[in-house]
Amino acid sequence: MSTLIMIDQPPYGSWSGREALDMAFSLAAFDQPASLLFTGAGVTWLKRAQDTAGIAQKSVERNLSAAPIFGIEAILADRSACQKYGLDESSLITGVTLVDANGALLEQYDHTAFAG
Amino acid sequence: MSDTSETFTLVITGAPYSSQAPQTALGFAKAAIDAGHSIDRIFLYGDGVHLASALCTPPSDETRWPQEWADFLEQHSIPGIACIASALRRGLVNDTEQKRYQLPAANLLHPFEIAGLGEWVEGRMTSTRTLYFHAGG
Numbered sequence: 001m002s003t004l005i006m007i008d009q010p011p012y013g014s015w016s017g018r019e020a021l022d023m024a025f026s027l028a029a030f031d032q033p034a035s036l037l038f039t040g041a042g043v044t045w046l047k048r049a050q051d052t053a054g055i056a057q058k059s060v061e062r063n064l065s066a067a068p069i070f071g072i073e074a075i076l077a078d079r080s081a082c083q084k085y086g087l088d089e090s091s092l093i094t095g096v097t098l099v100d101a102n103g104a105l106l107e108q109y110d111h112t113a114f115a116g
Numbered sequence: 117m118s119d120t121s122e123t124f125t126l127v128i129t130g131a132p133y134s135s136q137a138p139q140t141a142l143g144f145a146k147a148a149i150d151a152g153h154s155i156d157r158i159f160l161y162g163d164g165v166h167l168a169s170a171l172c173t174p175p176s177d178e179t180r181w182p183q184e185w186a187d188f189l190e191q192h193s194i195p196g197i198a199c200i201a202s203a204l205r206r207g208l209v210n211d212t213e214q215k216r217y218q219l220p221a222a223n224l225l226h227p228f229e230i231a232g233l234g235e236w237v238e239g240r241m242t243s244t245r246t247l248y249f250h251a252g253g
Contacts, residue, residue, distance in 0.1 A: 001241070002238070005241075011188065011209065015162070015205075016129075016162060019162050019201075019202065022201065022233060023161075023236070026232075026236070026237055027237055028234035029234075030234060030237045031240075032237060032240075032241075097191060111240065111246065113127075113246075114248065114250065115129065115161065115162055115246060116129040116130070116161075116162045116163065116250050116251060
């Protein structure tokens with residue numbers, strides 16, 4: 001049963017994205033195939049060289065870089081959202097695959113979920 | 117039960133009194149049971165863990181959603197599980213966690229339990245459908 005966990009909130013204004021990441025990691029820990037899809041403002045999670053020193057929060061970049069180690073199958077980002085937020089391959093972290101977040105993509109998964 | 121009966125895992129991520137998620141989920145759960153389906157478990161995640169607080173005290177003319185849910189879970193012997201990471205962050209603890217972190221109180225409402233995301237993973241595998249009740253907005 002393959003699962004797509006979707007994150008559509010920016011990383012530092014809401015906790016739901018971090019909890020979505022935990023859901024994906026948990027699936028992978030139990031050997032359940034899981035991928036992440038970043039859409040809307042959620043694509044800002046994927047920006048390279050995030051500096052969170054000024055807001056007393058942990059950077060999500062390190063969490064995300066652990067995704068392949070935990071066994072997350074793919075980190076997907078909606079192409080049009082990346083364009084909207086001015087993110088291209090040079091400003092994204094490594095290991096991100098650009099996709100069109102549409103029905104055809106979601107149909108490839110048995111289960112899709114948001115954290116909140 | 118007929119061949120078309122479903123087994124549901126319900127995930128609630130919206131808190132009572134700031135979202136309608138727990139109320140909507142309870143309405144769904146009751147309708148599902150009435151229609152001959154079964155509920156495998158309830159999993160509270162994110163802000164949804166506030167539903168398991170024994171300390172929610174709305175005005176007397178408002179529904180006590182934690183108690184309504186607790187009564188329903190007991191009546192149908194359905195496990196209600198609050199995610200431990202979500203719960204600890206938001207100040208929802210049972211006796212075990214109170215002792216572990218030397219906290220001044222425990223506030224988990226019976227029969228809710230605290231456990232890990234593995235309960236959600238297992239619920240998805242043993243249920244025919246998993247539904248999410250979010251805060252929305």
